[in-house]
Amino acid sequence: MPHIELAHLTKRYGAVTAVDDLSFSLEPGSITGFVGANGAGKSTTLRMLLGLTRPTSGTATIDGRPYGELPDPTRAVGALTDPDVFHPGRTGRNALRVLARPAGIDDRRVDELLELVDLTGAARRRVGGYSTGMRQRLGLAAALLGDPPTLILDEPANGLDPIGIAWLRRLLRGLADQGRTLLVSSHQLAELAQTVDDVILIDHGRLVARGSIADLMARHQSPSLEELFLDLVSNGTWS
Amino acid sequence: MTALLSTETLKLRTLRTTWIVAALAVAVSAAIGFAAVQISTDAGEPPHVAAIAGLPAQAMWFLAIVSAVLASAGEFQHRTIRTTLLAAPRRGRVLAAKGAVAGAYGALLVLLGTAAAMLAGLIAGAGSGGSWAATGVFWGHLAGTVAVGAVFAVLATGLGVITRSTAIAVAAVLLWRFVGEGILPALLHHDGLTRWTPTGTAGALIGIGANPLAPGAAALLLSGYAAAICGLAAALFLRRDPT
Numbered sequence A: 001m002p003h004i005e006l007a008h009l010t011k012r013y014g015a016v017t018a019v020d021d022l023s024f025s026l027e028p029g030s031i032t033g034f035v036g037a038n039g040a041g042k043s044t045t046l047r048m049l050l051g052l053t054r055p056t057s058g059t060a061t062i063d064g065r066p067y068g069e070l071p072d073p074t075r076a077v078g079a080l081t082d083p084d085v086f087h088p089g090r091t092g093r094n095a096l097r098v099l100a101r102p103a104g105i106d107d108r109r110v111d112e113l114l115e116l117v118d119l120t121g122a123a124r125r126r127v128g129g130y131s132t133g134m135r136q137r138l139g140l141a142a143a144l145l146g147d148p149p150t151l152i153l154d155e156p157a158n159g160l161d162p163i164g165i166a167w168l169r170r171l172l173r174g175l176a177d178q179g180r181t182l183l184v185s186s187h188q189l190a191e192l193a194q195t196v197d198d199v200i201l202i203d204h205g206r207l208v209a210r211g212s213i214a215d216l217m218a219r220h221q222s223p224s225l226e227e228l229f230l231d232l233v234s235n236g237t238w239s
Numbered sequence B: 001m002t003a004l005l006s007t008e009t010l011k012l013r014t015l016r017t018t019w020i021v022a023a024l025a026v027a028v029s030a031a032i033g034f035a036a037v038q039i040s041t042d043a044g045e046p047p048h049v050a051a052i053a054g055l056p057a058q059a060m061w062f063l064a065i066v067s068a069v070l071a072s073a074g075e076f077q078h079r080t081i082r083t084t085l086l087a088a089p090r091r092g093r094v095l096a097a098k099g100a101v102a103g104a105y106g107a108l109l110v111l112l113g114t115a116a117a118m119l120a121g122l123i124a125g126a127g128s129g130g131s132w133a134a135t136g137v138f139w140g141h142l143a144g145t146v147a148v149g150a151v152f153a154v155l156a157t158g159l160g161v162i163t164r165s166t167a168i169a170v171a172a173v174l175l176w177r178f179v180g181e182g183i184l185p186a187l188l189h190h191d192g193l194t195r196w197t198p199t200g201t202a203g204a205l206i207g208i209g210a211n212p213l214a215p216g217a218a219a220l221l222l223s224g225y226a227a228a229i230c231g232l233a234a235a236l237f238l239r240r241d242p243t
Helices: A042-049 A092-103 A107-116 A132-144 A162-177 A189-195 A213-220 A225-234 B002-013 B016-042 B049-054 B057-077 B080-087 B091-124 B136-163 B166-187 B191-196 B198-206 B215-239
Strands: A004-013 A016-026 A031-035 A057-062 A077-080 A150-154 A181-185 A198-203 A206-212
Touching (some): A004 A042, A016 A057, A031 A042, A031 A162, A042 A057, A042 A150, A042 A181, A077 A132, A092 A132, A092 B002, A092 B080, A107 A132, A132 A150, A132 A162, A162 A181, A162 A189, A189 A225, A198 A213, A198 A225, A206 A213, A206 A225, B002 B057, B002 B091, B016 B049, B016 B057, B049 B091, B049 B136, B057 B080, B057 B136, B057 B166, B080 B091, B091 B136, B091 B215, B136 B166, B136 B198, B136 B215, B166 B191, B166 B198, B198 B215
Parallel strands (some): A150 A181
Antiparallel strands (some): A004 A016, A004 A057
16 A cells, blocks of 8 residues: 555645646655645645645545544654744744644653754744744654654755755655655755655646656656756646 | 643643733732722721622633633644644644633633732731631632633634634724623613623623623523634634645
8 A cells, every 4th residue: 555645636726726636656665856836736735645735626645544534643744844833932842842742752752853953952942033944953853753654844955054955865865764755845956856766746736747866867858857847847748 | 632631731831921921910910909908998998808809800801811812823823733733633622622721721810810819908908907708709709700711711712713813813802892892782772782792791600790690691601602602613623724
């Protein structure tokens, strides 16, 4: 059974179709880039997968169940949707404790993760005083709280400086090497090409291409993921 | 459910606003209690414990409402509702836990306020005589005041979820209290309408005003208002996507 499965997933907001009959599945242990232009429907798709947005039609399941029906979601799936999802008046440590509590995760794990994302020194500072990069790292720590086998990360490199991006690349690769399934959306294609095995490319909410980066580049005779993206999206050569 | 109640309590405890509101409740109530005893002793009337204890009730109810709105609408305003629902996707349970914790905090604020008013009254009225012995009526009014604080906080939790905005929810409460409840009886040519409003029913529960509603009926009506608002909040919360 595929780990993550989207079947004919569609989301309409009035006359606008944000996601259009999107279907794909991910096998356990894969690291997949989710690529598309602004407004292509990436975030909407990920939010539907995470139960935050209700599909107009179709299904999105993890281990055969919608996110909302997972018995222990924090331990099953780690998610990063946006760096601005922490209360600015709460300290970084307390922001994580609040998310750990429903899953019964203790404070030691919170401290471990603050150490992992290099926020131990800022743990008792209010999130409102954090930089975008710090909030992004806090979001990654939140995603890892339950040590989940699946990670769904929406633009995890946003706000990170080059050192942070290099750190993120090592972190994601390390997580993939542990056998976790990662679905990572990003605009930073050069960066993504160094991190992921496969890509799923969408445009206007529809699947444009999917496969390993090497296969897609060879098939479309593109020298880079960026060129491939521009070829497929800008020129409309949908395959 | 226990984990969700614990989570909502932790959310309240880890925000400075919670402690500021509690400190404000104590300070305002103490000032009210102190001033009331001073005024009554200056007028040559001995202070009365039951009267002093009930004086900060309306202010405490308002603070309970504001706190509940900050906790519920604040989740949407700061977009923490996304992480809340990722950690606990069963929305009905999340809303129930929010209401229960807000209700408990509302009750606690009223208790704190009452204690502060009485203590300040005792200090201000030391040696001036008066009746400081708690009677059955006192305990009845105290229970009513605390219960109203809890119910108003639950109602405000629903209002926060419906509006998703702390400013709109607080403005709606103020408009309703100071404009709606004031002009509705005049508009509808029905002076007796005030007894049925949330404030009117709350007053009937603690003996404020000349409301002929029996305390039991008032409690039932007030709970009905809270249930209606929370029912609407639940329907919207279950259906709408978080921002």
